Amino acid sequence: MSDRGLLIVISGPSGAGKGTICSNIRKEMPNLVYSVSMTTRKPRVGEEEGVNYFFRSKDEFESLLAEDAFLEYAKVYDNYYGTPKQHVMDLLDEGKSVLLEIDIQGAMQVKERFSDAVFIYIVPPSLTELSERLHNRGTDAKEVIDKRLSLACSELALAHRYDYIVVNDDLADASEKVASILRAESCKISRNKEQIQFIYKQYQESKEK
Amino acid sequence: MSDRGLLIVISGPSGAGKGTICSNIRKEMPNLVYSVSMTTRKPRVGEEEGVNYFFRSKDEFESLLAEDAFLEYAKVYDNYYGTPKQHVMDLLDEGKSVLLEIDIQGAMQVKERFSDAVFIYIVPPSLTELSERLHNRGTDAKEVIDKRLSLACSELALAHRYDYIVVNDDLADASEKVASILRAESCKISRNKEQIQFIYKQYQESKEK
Numbered sequence: 001m002s003d004r005g006l007l008i009v010i011s012g013p014s015g016a017g018k019g020t021i022c023s024n025i026r027k028e029m030p031n032l033v034y035s036v037s038m039t040t041r042k043p044r045v046g047e048e049e050g051v052n053y054f055f056r057s058k059d060e061f062e063s064l065l066a067e068d069a070f071l072e073y074a075k076v077y078d079n080y081y082g083t084p085k086q087h088v089m090d091l092l093d094e095g096k097s098v099l100l101e102i103d104i105q106g107a108m109q110v111k112e113r114f115s116d117a118v119f120i121y122i123v124p125p126s127l128t129e130l131s132e133r134l135h136n137r138g139t140d141a142k143e144v145i146d147k148r149l150s151l152a153c154s155e156l157a158l159a160h161r162y163d164y165i166v167v168n169d170d171l172a173d174a175s176e177k178v179a180s181i182l183r184a185e186s187c188k189i190s191r192n193k194e195q196i197q198f199i200y201k202q203y204q205e206s207k208e209k
Numbered sequence: 210m211s212d213r214g215l216l217i218v219i220s221g222p223s224g225a226g227k228g229t230i231c232s233n234i235r236k237e238m239p240n241l242v243y244s245v246s247m248t249t250r251k252p253r254v255g256e257e258e259g260v261n262y263f264f265r266s267k268d269e270f271e272s273l274l275a276e277d278a279f280l281e282y283a284k285v286y287d288n289y290y291g292t293p294k295q296h297v298m299d300l301l302d303e304g305k306s307v308l309l310e311i312d313i314q315g316a317m318q319v320k321e322r323f324s325d326a327v328f329i330y331i332v333p334p335s336l337t338e339l340s341e342r343l344h345n346r347g348t349d350a351k352e353v354i355d356k357r358l359s360l361a362c363s364e365l366a367l368a369h370r371y372d373y374i375v376v377n378d379d380l381a382d383a384s385e386k387v388a389s390i391l392r393a394e395s396c397k398i399s400r401n402k403e404q405i406q407f408i409y410k411q412y413q414e415s416k417e418k
Contacts, residue, residue, distance in 0.1 A: 184393035187373040
């Protein structure tokens with residue numbers, strides 16, 4: 001009776017608050033599965049296979065690439081990062097919803113392969129606010145922050161390729177909006193064909209009694 | 210900066226719980242405006258002009274009809290009922306969201322004139338449940354109930370023309386789903402073009418500083 005799970009793609013500039021929003025959503029919706037990426041970089045202390053990443057060799061990754069086995073991938077410096085397609089498809093077929101927190105380039109790759117996914121773009125209310133957040137975070141050098149801000153500007157021009165935009169000026173409010181989007185998408189007619197069919201059959205059967 | 214309000218159309222068979230869900234939503238979202246219908250029937254005791262209905266003569270209604278002044282209308286026995294178009298458009302232009310609780314025939318008329326509206330179909334979980342609710346309500350004769358049940362069956366076949374389906378097996382849960390749909394629709398990219406433009410301009414300006 002249940003229809004397929006939702007594939008949810010969340011993007012936004014570094015400092016928009018994606019990570020916190022995603023972890024709020026996962027607390028509220030424990031059935032949501034966080035997609036585990038595959039990477040060729042070495043595991044850091046404390047990182048676990050299949051939890052933080054699927055760790056693979058460069059050869060293995062490239063042979064999977066040749067088989068078109070990724071929903072999206074990127075090469076950052078010398079390492080590959082990607083979302084294994086089959087893993088996500090299996091979860092969706094089981095009726096589970098899958099959350100991908102990826103950058104805009106990755107999101108656009110997913111859009112080409114899986115137009116039925118839900119694309120959510122998280123933005124900070126202003127560039128000034130974003131700049132403050134990145135400085136307060138204290139993890140990036142000034143040049144890195146400038147690069148991130150400039151990237152945020154050019155990426156906003158691609159926002160129209162997403163389905164939803166959530167302005168994060170208040171974390172609780174933004175998290176509630178994202179949760180609402182997921183609940184709403186689950187009510188879409190196009191995602192409930194099996195359930196409608198089920199109710200319709202029931203209606204017909206009790207009419208015949 | 211703000212974009213246009215949402216036009217929300219809620220339908221569903223008699224006994225689905227539309228009325229209760231709508232009043233729950235209005236409590237939670239006080240900015241939502243309930244559209245007042247126009248009718249040619251006489252006011253009942255306690256009914257107020259502009260609150261329950263706009264009361265008009267048959268002549269007046271028919272001349273408005275000739276001017277295409279309704280988003281939807283119906284003639285029930287000898288009386289007309291309709292949703293005045295200009296009234297709704299003015300509210301939407303002011304950025305207010307407007308809720309229409311109308312039957313499926315009315316909803317299909319609105320869809321032809323205003324495809325940008327949000328169409329939500331509320332269904333009871335089963336015909337047995339619907340039948341019980343209508344009997345328990347005690348307001349309709351058995352023949353009327355049978356007619357309503359038969360109508361519910363044929364109308365369900367039109368559910369695919371709506372955007373969302375909400376199965377009302379629990380009132381609080383169904384109300385929350387409808388509220389989520391409204392919040393989600395407000396985050397749609399297509400409904401936030403002005404806001405995106407506003408943020409984009411801000412970004413560009415602070416970049417130039």
